[in-house]
Amino acid sequence: MSDATAQGAGAPAFRFSTAETAKHAVLILGALIVLLPFYVMLSYSFKSPAEIMQNTGGFFGAQLPFRDDYCVKLGNPVEACMVTPVIYNYTTAFQKAPLLRYLLNGVIVTGSIFVIQVLVALPCAYALAKLRFWGREAVFGLVLFCLLIPVHAIALPLYIMLAKVGLTNSYAALIIPWTISVFGIFLMRQFFMTVPDDLIDAARMDGMSEFSIVWNVMLPTAIPALMAFAIFSVVAHWNDYFWPRIVITGNRDLFTPPLGLREFKGDADGDNYGPMMASAVVIVSPLIVAFLLAQRRFIEGITLSGMK
């Protein structure tokens, strides 16, 4: 800290500074620890079982073909069963578990959750911000109260309710508890408060109905806030493990990515580490790649979730 302020902007670009070097040393050490599991995951998704057991082969493994015992057991000639580790790991990951199905489920569930959250929250936020009506303060008070309740914490009664109406093991069970986002209402309402009333009055003068004002005037102005909220919502629900674990029991067709990965882990003996790491890579990648492409937006979106 002292250095940056003391030297100021006029300091020569490449002057050696002990303090600066020390800072980098600390941060690099931290970065190594942070990256370690990512390194392990990626590296071992490339390696053959033997390399994994002996911890050899460097980052990418030697990629020497090895014999797939399972393939031999199925009665195939040995020559046909020689596989390259990286191909073996990734194909096994996709064959052993319906990974594509899990990813599709992930998209369906997170997508539906976000769309419904917006459909419910946006009009409500508009009404709370811009319409005058009896009971408005009470409704807003309720929103503030509900902000105190983490949905994960009331998972049990929600599960009982869903079980009573026979909805466990369905997409509905994965989506329903998240249809209401009080945080989304709160966020949008704060945003709408800053939109000038003149804009809405002008729209009314033009004969627009309140419905079309919400979707044709307010929605477009709220795009930046919606983007942030979308990122927050998608990241939270794509990575969520707790709720799917509770409501989806057994029916593989409904597994979301984290749940599918967990199942993969269940039958992991030594040989399966490669494919297991490969499936972890497949499940973690979509968000990580998206994050690397649009860091600023992601960080904004996730940071907003702190308000919850």
Add this chain to the structure above:
Amino acid sequence: MARSRAHLWFIGPALVLMVLILIVPIGIAAALSFTDYSLGNSGASFVGVENYEKIFTRSTYEKMFGATFRYVGVVVPLSVGLGLGAALLIHSLKRFGDLYKTIYFLPVMAALIAMAIVWEFALHPTIGIFNSTLERGCGTVLENWGWYAKGCARTFPLWLNNRDYAIWTVCFIGIWQAFGFNMVLYLAGLTSIPRDLYAAAEMDGARSAWDRFRLVTWPMLGPTTVFVVTISLIRSFQVFDMVEAFYPHGGGPSKSVYVMMFAIYEKAIQQNLMGIGAAITVVFLGFVMVLTLIQRTLIERRTHYG
């Protein structure tokens, strides 16, 4: 005008869902916590405060509180401290700051369940990269350290399966996952501190970096800190993914990692003891709501005087 009715359609769905999904379940949990209800049984009998009595007297639940508070007590200060430390360092750098920020934020984005599986593998006693790296240090000066010599002579710990290490290992992974998030919040806080304040402090004789931190940075970060601490508290109270992945049954060696969220899951979902699960839910919800309320009041007071 249609306007007078429009709000009903706008508020209605949200209101119904709020009540059904957030308010009614609290009532249900509260009601069930006084019964011995289990799913599939037609009825349930009223057992009074028996469930709560169990929670506060039985040793299983003592272990549950022990594990939960140990986890929260370690993860919150360390993830906040490391988050602040990383933010201060990165903020003061002339270049590459964004690179570190990106790297440190990666764990926040990665599904914790996936990374837990990777960590479990990295910490595997025989084929894991962690212990095999430690073994390479054997025979060097590191052996002067008694703990290390013992590890070399026999084996290094079974990090996740040893009663003495398990909770701390889980805490470590929790910190690994959480601190990048805190760092980003602190970085946002740091950028909003006006530069002139440092100049003013310097004029008033705050020469050392420590003085500037103590007199300007830390007080200005007050609201951020309240925010970061409560968010971390609430999140670490809800830890579940790792515990379930590592210890699907029983909550770790000697129940040393039997955290509350896992206890709710085990009692209510695995064992179908809804009554006791509901009672833990109520206690748990109490904790979290009180924490959030404290945060609200603290932040509101700050903005009044700040």
